[in-house]
Amino acid sequence: MRDLFAREALAHIPKLLTLQDRNPHSPTYGCFDRNFWQYKIIDFPSGMAQEFVWPLALAYDTDLAGNEFYRQPRLRDWVEAGIRYAASSAHRDGSCDDYFPFERASGAAAFSLLACLQSYRLLDLDDPKLLRFFEKRADWLAHHLESGRLTNHQALIALCLELASRLLGTDKWAAAIQNRLELVFSWQNPEGWFQEYEGCDPGYHTLTLGCLAWLYDLRPSSRLKDAIAKGVNLTAYFVHPDGSYGGEYTSRNTYNFFPHGFERIGRWFPPALSINDCILEGLAQGKGACYADDHIVGHHSWSYLLAWRDFVAERPPLKPPSMGRLWLPEARILIDQRADTRLYLALNKGGAFKVFRDERLLLSDTQFSLVVRQGRKVKNAVGHLVGPYRYHLGEDEVVVEGSLGWAKQKQMTPLNLIILRLVMLTVGRFFPNLIRKLLQTLLITGKTPAPFRFRRQLRWQQGRWQLRDELRADSWSQVMAVGIGPDQTSIYVVMSRTFQTGQLHPWLDLTPQVRQLSPGEPLIVERTL
Structure with missing residues (x-):
């Protein structure tokens, strides 16, 4: 079943390449926001889209029968172009936007930085200019705190700072990494779940666990290990009998499942492997959700490819948890x-x-x-x-x-868009977190x-x-x-x-x-x- 993870992800590579401007003579060469460079229906590129370099880099390095992208020189060129566009389209402070100009979105900055860092390593690139960009973005992430309680973002930022520290040979973000981890620990409920806005979302929970599992491999601690084990034990209960996961009864209504962390955790905590095996059974039966839209297709693609790369060969017998009744009074x-x-x-x-x-x-x-x-x-x-x-x-x-x-059900209208643009081009650019908080309350x-x-x-x-x-x-x-x-x-x-x-x-x-x-x-x- 291991190859199912890779094949599910590789099926999206043509779409990701369609989203990218692959013309080396174009001023937007490397941009993955097709609405910006091709359709020209928005006035700025989404920085989150540059995360798509990572599934492309992983596809380039995935030696699997039938993978036509393996070691293709042009694919390597397009990955490098995507990293360079992430750098050239960023704000001077290293941040980037996602849904409106001057937003300076933490999630977009962190997801795309993680993708660029790992793609840079995977392709063994050597460019001081890109290293300076990584440092600038990491500096911004280290000092910026977004509104709202999204634990997955805090874990992701801690992971980015750790990986950037190792690539750049610095420890200047050590305090920031620990501060983010303290937030993660404080936002983990005693029941095992991590806060996502107004409650428990098992989908984003798996992304948080994936980031923490990676951090544990890099800097093990008993506190981190305990938090991960508690989170894994809870995750097992949310895998449905048909192999699907999550849904509308959760706080953020997602069917997310990020499998990569469970392979890492499974090396020292075998129950994590049974969770992935149940999910694989569901994928084989078509019970996974479709995430193939232009904005989010990258997240699961790289997670699936990482799960394939880190797949643990020796696995315990598939044993769903004994259920009975589980009542989570906090959730x-x-x-x-x-x-x-x-x-x-x-x-x-x-x-x-x-x-x-x-x-x-x-x-x-x-x-x-x-x-x-x-x-x-x-x-x-x-x-x-x-x-x-x-x-x-x-x-x-x-x-x-x-x-x-x-x-x-608030919708954008031409007038609303004009007002938002005017606000962001004037006072909003100096207080993007305030605008974000207002939109969170509204939406x-x-x-x-x-x-x-x-x-x-x-x-x-x-x-x-x-x-x-x-x-x-x-x-x-x-x-x-x-x-x-x-x-x-x-x-x-x-x-x-x-x-x-x-x-x-x-x-x-x-x-x-x-x-x-x-x-x-x-x-x-x-x-x-």
């Missing part, structure tokens, strides 16, 4: 195994859930969704936003209740209650989960449509809203039932899972 996630049925339930997201029988997904449910007319506006009220819902957790019964929230965090109240009850009876949903409103007159979907999300997260085959389950359209309700009469939906 407010319940994983409940009953005979051949396994339930993943998010009580911090209104009771959004997935339920499996044997190795088959029976149902994915992301709670009520309403289309509501308010004057001239049409808004979306949903039950899956992160919030402080009331819940009761019994031995054979779970109840969660609260109010729906207004979905975050990601927080919940504004909507005037609809729900109660969800799951009861285990006769070997099945019985589900009863109740929705109340003072008036149904302004409600245009009601449904329950398998995959709805309502916040802005780059890596969410990707396709996974579980999303083929149909929506449950409840609009006809609502139209028959009298004012004040509740909508009641009962199902047997």
Whole structure:
């Protein structure tokens, strides 16, 4: 199964090359942002896109039957061009932008620096100018703290600084590395998960573990080892019976799984290898998510190729964890195994859930969704936003209740874009973190209650989960449509809203039932899972 990791990644190399300007006489030679250099529909290149040099460099160095990119001289040229464009397109302080000019995005700077550092090493390049660029970007990362709690970024920055230190032969970032690791340790919940905005996201959790595993190989410590082992033990519970991973019941709605760290960890902690084996079984059955869009296709490509390179030959027998019931009160996630049925339930997201029988997904449910007319506006009220819902957790019964929230559906308009550009070209360029914090509040965090109240009850009876949903409103007159979907999300997260085959389950359209309700009469939906 090892080769499946490599083949999944190599299938994306033609797309990555299509995204790159490969004309050596072009002023944007090496740029991977096709919207900028080819379509000319944006006014700056995304610095994150230069991360794509790494999967190309790894493809160049992957000796696998059928890999037509192995040791191709032109591919090596294009990787070097990509690194040089990362340097030439950066700001004077070494930072780069991602979604708007003068953003100075930590994530984009760190992902692309890691890619450039490792590609430079892999191709055995020798260029003092590029080394100066690496140092400048590392300096910026060492001194810049972004808004929001994204543990994966902190682990990634610590790894970048460690690798840059070794390449450049300096220890000037030693304190910064330790400070980032202290943040990571402080943001790891006692339950094992790492904070991502408003809670536990098992997908980004695997990226954090991958960075920490690499750091542990470079600078081992008992504290780091303990944090990793605790994180791996938790990860095992989130691998679904069909080999899929994550989804809409998690804090950032992602199906992310980064396998590279589990091969490193598996050298000294074999349970990590069983996790990757379960994921490989899922990939073989088409249960992985699609991340082949223009902005995020690189992340998983390099992680898969690294997992192939670091694959541990001697592996323990595949043994999924004994489940029973796992209740994570801090994450407010319940994983409940009953005979051949396994339930993943998010009580911090209104009771959004997935339920499996044997190795088959029976149902994915992301709670009520309403289309509501308010004057001239049409808004979306949903039950899956992160919030402080009331819940009761019994031995054979779970109840969660609260109010729906207004979905975050803010779109860009020509006027909004003009305003954002004017702000960033004037005062915003000096306070990019403030702008980022405002956009996070607008698009990601927080919940504004909507005037609809729900109660969800799951009861285990006769070997099945019985589900009863109740929705109340003072008036149904302004409600245009009601449904329950398998995959709805309502916040802005780059890596969410990707396709996974579980999303083929149909929506449950409840609009006809609502139209028959009298004012004040509740909508009641009962199902047997």
